[in-house]
Amino acid sequence: MNGVLYRVRESVATVKPAEKVVAQYILQHPEDVVGMSVQQLAANCYSSPAAVLRYCKGIGYEGFKDFKLKLAGDLSIISMHELEKETLEPGDSLENIMSVITKNNIQSLTDSLQLLDLEELKKAYQLLMDANKIDLYGVGSSYLIASDAVQKFMRINKVCTAYSDFHMQRVSAVNLGPDDVAVAISYSGETTQILECIRVAKSQGAKVITITKYADTPMSALSDAILFVAAKEDDFRSAAMTSRMATLNVIDILYTACAHEQYDDALFHLRRTHEVIQQSGEKGGRKT
Incomplete structure (x- = not known):
């Protein structure tokens, strides 16, 4: 279990600007990143290969290859377990409240397991x-x-x-x-x-x-x-x-x-x- 995308999402608020753009790009294009080289990712997010490598190591991976391997595994798990993301709005029915709260609790358990x-x-x-x-x-x-x-x-x-x-x-x-x-x-x-x-x-x-x-x-x-x-x-x-x-x-x-x-x-x-x-x-x- 790796929780790669969750780690990336949580890191956005704390990493340096040069690494923040890397994190944001990964969140927006996770499937594409799996097939990229470090140079391609750096070019696509207007950063540098060094910043990409620093970012991957900073969130707990040995390097970009290790990060991609874990990300690919994370995406396969998500495809099996990701529930439809829903939010509650004022005036929602009791039936919808019941469904949303239950689904979000299940999702939290699944994400935490990773x-x-x-x-x-x-x-x-x-x-x-x-x-x-x-x-x-x-x-x-x-x-x-x-x-x-x-x-x-x-x-x-x-x-x-x-x-x-x-x-x-x-x-x-x-x-x-x-x-x-x-x-x-x-x-x-x-x-x-x-x-x-x-x-x-x-x-x-x-x-x-x-x-x-x-x-x-x-x-x-x-x-x-x-x-x-x-x-x-x-x-x-x-x-x-x-x-x-x-x-x-x-x-x-x-x-x-x-x-x-x-x-x-x-x-x-x-x-x-x-x-x-x-x-x-x-x-x-x-x-x-």
Whole structure:
């Protein structure tokens, strides 16, 4: 999985002008670029071969040939999975809202799957497996994702915390150590409160996992493992809808990988917690 076009689209806002024109041309003519030489692409976008090569390396590829190979694979995946792009407008019917929201959530999951790097994923889940304590940080809808992760990991006997209060997040972070892991959840990768927390955690020797968008952000620079998610929000899909779905999916992947790593032990704890929850429910339902 490569997510080439998503990487190109996200890079437009951050690369230098000479490389920006290369990115914009690729987005407009992806199929044509697959059959071009570096000189042809440079000429078509009024840039230089050196700028094309710098751009390809800057977004994570070995060179232009490697980029074209990955782009060709990306286009074949897109042709199979790309859904019709739709947006919502004022006055849309409930039927259309239902269709658009569902299709965009599916597209976000598909795009995120292309962006997920297997080596980074292995690194992240191994850090979680080895951690004495896992601290999760998120603000707003990202905090809800952190809370969901706590519920999952605690059921397989992993010590986890997630606080909605910023001061408690900092207190928790400063008490981490070299055998602990901080998980930062921020689609923008620039949330001030979360950045401060992982800086504190890092200063205590803790490892940092970040779940964020594909971009060169302050948060990614502090991370020991980075997991990228894809999303596209607009005025009618606010509250981080598609990014929330994509991030929850990454949490599910990490949780399942950890559970399968120690299958018998995880199954024992899952059954035990299930029994305790059932017992508490039965007691709560009894008349006094």
